[in-house]
Amino acid sequence: MGKLGSKTDLSFWNGKRVLITGHTGFKGSWLCILLNKLEANVSGYALNPPTEPSLFVEAEVEKSITSYIGDVRDYEKFLEVIQKSQPEIVIHMAAQPLVRDSYKIPIDTYAINVMGTVHVLEACRNTPSVKSIVNVTTDKCYENKEWYWGYRENEPMGGYDPYSNSKGCSELVTSSYRSSYFNPKDYDQHGVALASARAGNVIGGGDWANDRLIPDFIKAIAKGEKIKIRSPYAIRPWQHVLEPLSGYILLAEKLYNDGVDYAEGWNFGPEDSDAKNVEWIISKICALWGEDSSYEIDNLNKLHEANYLKLDCSKAKSKLDWNPRWDIETTLKLIVDWNKAYLNSDDIRKRTEEEINQYFQL
Numbered sequence: 590m591g592k593l594g595s596k597t598d599l600s601f602w603n604g605k606r607v608l609i610t611g612h613t614g615f616k617g618s619w620l621c622i623l624l625n626k627l628e629a630n631v632s633g634y635a636l637n638p639p640t641e642p643s644l645f646v647e648a649e650v651e652k653s654i655t656s657y658i659g660d661v662r663d664y665e666k667f668l669e670v671i672q673k674s675q676p677e678i679v680i681h682m683a684a685q686p687l688v689r690d691s692y693k694i695p696i697d698t699y700a701i702n703v704m705g706t707v708h709v710l711e712a713c714r715n716t717p718s719v720k721s722i723v724n725v726t727t728d729k730c731y732e733n734k735e736w737y738w739g740y741r742e743n744e745p746m747g748g749y750d751p752y753s754n755s756k757g758c759s760e761l762v763t764s765s766y767r768s769s770y771f772n773p774k775d776y777d778q779h780g781v782a783l784a785s786a787r788a789g790n791v792i793g794g795g796d797w798a799n800d801r802l803i804p805d806f807i808k809a810i811a812k813g814e815k816i817k818i819r820s821p822y823a824i825r826p827w828q829h830v831l832e833p834l835s836g837y838i839l840l841a842e843k844l845y846n847d848g849v850d851y852a853e854g855w856n857f858g859p860e861d862s863d864a865k866n867v868e869w870i871i872s873k874i875c876a877l878w879g880e881d882s883s884y885e886i887d888n889l890n891k892l893h894e895a896n897y898l899k900l901d902c903s904k905a906k907s908k909l910d911w912n913p914r915w916d917i918e919t920t921l922k923l924i925v926d927w928n929k930a931y932l933n934s935d936d937i938r939k940r941t942e943e944e945i946n947q948y949f950q951l
Contacts, residue, residue: 599949601842602627606718608676609633610661610709611683612654615796616725618644619830620680620837622938623945625653627838632674634659634667635683644795647931648938661705668712675718678841681709682725684756689800691752702755703762710766713781721844722771722783723837724763728826728858728900729753730787739826739861739901742787742854760785760854773849782848784840788833789826789858789900792920794927794941796830802867806874807928810882816875817887821868826858826900829920831948832913833857839911855909858900863917870921877925914948 607624611617612633624631631654638645645651655674659666661683671679684702685691691698706724713719731740732747746761748754763785767773771781796804802818809816836857843851868884875882905911915923923944930940945951 599627599951601845602629602838604628604630605678606630606674606676607632607678607680608671608674610667610679610681610705611635612650612656613638613643613645613658614682614686615644615793615798616791616830616834617682618648618650618795619793619941620682620834621650621654622648622941623831623834623838626942626945626951631655632670632676633657634661634670636660640797640799642797644797644937644941647795648941661708662700664708664711667708668715671712671716671719675716677718678721678723678845679709679713679719680723680725680837680841681706683709684725685752686727687798687800688729688750688752691750691755695751698751699755699758702752703758706759706762710762710770710783714766714770720780720782721841721848722781723841723844724759724783724785725833725837726756726759726763726785726787727753728787728789728856728898730756730760732757733898736899739858739899740856741901742856742904760787763854767852771852773852776849776852780848782844782852784844784852785854786833786837786840787854787856787900788836789828789898791830791833792827792924793830794924794931794944795937802870803874803924806871806882806884810878810880811932816871816882816884818867818871818884819887821886822866824864824866825898826864827870827917827920828857828859828863828913829915829923829948831945832859832915835914835948836905836909836911839909843909851908855905856900856902857905857911858902859913859917861899863913864899865917870917873918873921874925877922878929
């Protein structure tokens with residue numbers, strides 16, 4: 590089936606029962622397609638796809654998994670689904686994921702990102718089949734001090750805006766549940782390993798979310814307009830969507846097999862050399878796309894966003910034998926090619942699977 594790193598056999602996933610929250614979103618859809626290729630038995634719980642179009646619909650993800658439509662704020666419904674699907678592995682990705690939206694809907698953002706995490710972990714606690722849990726948060730969960738070096742997993746949680754802060758809260762909820770109910774010291778008694786995963790700015794084909802740089806570029810191209818960019822000098826840890834997903838599944842496997850040693854927080858980000866500013870990214874995409882694509886700086890409607898954000902992934906590299914595979918230039922070319930294929934009405938499921946095959950050398 591192929592290998593990821595030197596210590597992981599992807600055949601581990603064959604027949605595993607996996608429940609993904611947020612499976613109708615951009616990252617969730619990619620993860621469903623990946624785990625389907627690895628022959629896992631995948632169930633998903635989420636609201637309807639958050640965008641139109643969506644990768645979930647365009648790649649016909651629902652045909653290859655068991656999909657439940659529901660809200661993580663509805664504890665009783667989620668508990669019913671998890672006890673029906675009896676997963677061994679739970680990967681929690683359901684979220685209100687946008688910084689600018691969090692300023693508009695702070696109550697919903699906290700309800701989804703904080704209490705949603707509580708509901709998922711509480712349901713896992715009441716489902717004996719669960720052995721491995723990965724709570725996916727964000728690089729923005731850290732208290733941002735505009736450092737020029739990467740944040741490590743032991744840095745304090747924080748967050749200026751409601752989204753970032755809610756994800757810091759989700760990390761604290763995870764830590765509390767791990768200490769209170771899934772303590773590694775008592776692993777022999779409960780048999781559950783819980784970790785959190787913090788990824789960088791994830792990009793890739795099939796992302797049509799609002800207020801994201803590359804989706805905004807694609808929408809502008811389709812309309813024949815200039816792309817407007819905010820914060821041109823803001824630096825982010827850009828990475829192809831398969832980079833963190835490879836980390837999540839590797840971590841989930843380690844939790845399943847050796848829970849005591851891996852039940853903690855983990856960073857999955859790009860190499861330092863790939864932390865580029867917004868204007869560098871968009872100018873590179875314009876050059877790759879061609880066809881008179883261009884951009885301009887949008888100085889209106891400024892809301893606070895971090896200027897400098899990097900992750901230190903030394904722990905994942907050392908303890909998990911995880912390393913990013915694709916540099917930013919490779920990633921951007923793949924995104925341009927994916928979106929041109931979509932606009933050309935190519936088979937998007939096939940195109941997405943081809944990238945998965947290339948990444949994992951399947």
